[in-house]
Amino acid sequence: xxxxxxxxxxxxxxxxxxxxxxxxxxxxxxxxxxxxxxxxxxxxxxxxxxxxxxxxxxxxxxxxxxxxxxxxxxxxxxxxxxxxxxxxxxxxxxxxxxxxxxxxxxxxxxxxxxxxxxxxxxxxxxxxxxxxxxxxxxxxxxxxxxxxxxxxxxxxxxxxxxxxxxxxxxxxxxxxxxxxxxxxxxxxxxxxxxxxxxxxxxxxxxxxxxxxxxxxxxxxxxxxxxxxxxxxxxxxxxxxxxxx
Numbered sequence: 001x002x003x004x005x006x007x008x009x010x011x012x013x014x015x016x017x018x019x020x021x022x023x024x025x026x027x028x029x030x031x032x033x034x035x036x037x038x039x040x041x042x043x044x045x046x047x048x049x050x051x052x053x054x055x056x057x058x059x060x061x062x063x064x065x066x067x068x069x070x071x072x073x074x075x076x077x078x079x080x081x082x083x084x085x086x087x088x089x090x091x092x093x094x095x096x097x098x099x100x101x102x103x104x105x106x107x108x109x110x111x112x113x114x115x116x117x118x119x120x121x122x123x124x125x126x127x128x129x130x131x132x133x134x135x136x137x138x139x140x141x142x143x144x145x146x147x148x149x150x151x152x153x154x155x156x157x158x159x160x161x162x163x164x165x166x167x168x169x170x171x172x173x174x175x176x177x178x179x180x181x182x183x184x185x186x187x188x189x190x191x192x193x194x195x196x197x198x199x200x201x202x203x204x205x206x207x208x209x210x211x212x213x214x215x216x217x218x219x220x221x222x223x224x225x226x227x228x229x230x231x232x233x234x235x236x237x238x239x240x241x242x243x244x
């Protein structure tokens with residue numbers, strides 16, 4: 001028997017939607033591109049339902065998620081997985097590019113989870129998951145918008161957990177390191193301990209099913225990040241400049 005009966009997963013071109021579908025969950029797989037969703041549905045046609053959604057339009061995303069929860073019989077699991085990154089040097093920094101990162105990673109992720117929240121609170125059950133990043137704990141040159149957006153998501157999930165746990169709703173914050181994806185494919189720098197998409201999906205899926213409140217992976221990268229954040233700030237900045 002599936003741990004979750006019905007789930008909504010944004011950014012569903014990744015392996016997490018398929019991981020849950022193969023375990024019997026009916027997955028509303030959300031992404032902007034219908035063609036990608038149809039390709040994903042073909043891998044588990046009885047369990048994956050394409051759900052075209054652009055979380056960059058936060059108001060529309062919120063309303064769509066809320067309506068889905070009300071009409072599908074209730075979502076047991078919602079994963080805010082959609083995210084974008086943009087590497088910007090100081091001379092390239094412009095508001096349009098910064099806002100795109102914030103629209104998706106901050107407003108879009110928040111709107112997705114808030115859209116499902118009233119129904120879960122009313123039913124006294126449910127699970128909200130935000131895919132943050134190990135970058136949430138670091139300051140790095142050229143990645144200020146992305147790292148800050150993930151810092152926000154981590155902090156918001158931690159606060160949300162305190163508000164909803166009394167209503168029987170679980171909250172999980174997941175912090176991946178480097179995972180093969182469209183976003184990391186653009187990176188021009190070294191990505192240590194880079195994980196295959198399916199391996200990352202399995203790690204996240206098990207953490208979600210285990211109701212982990214906080215999960216970081218892979219452990220070597222998580223350990224290095226923890227070690228770096230324990231250093232004095234000036235030394236952190238020195239290492240960040242050298243590393244990038």
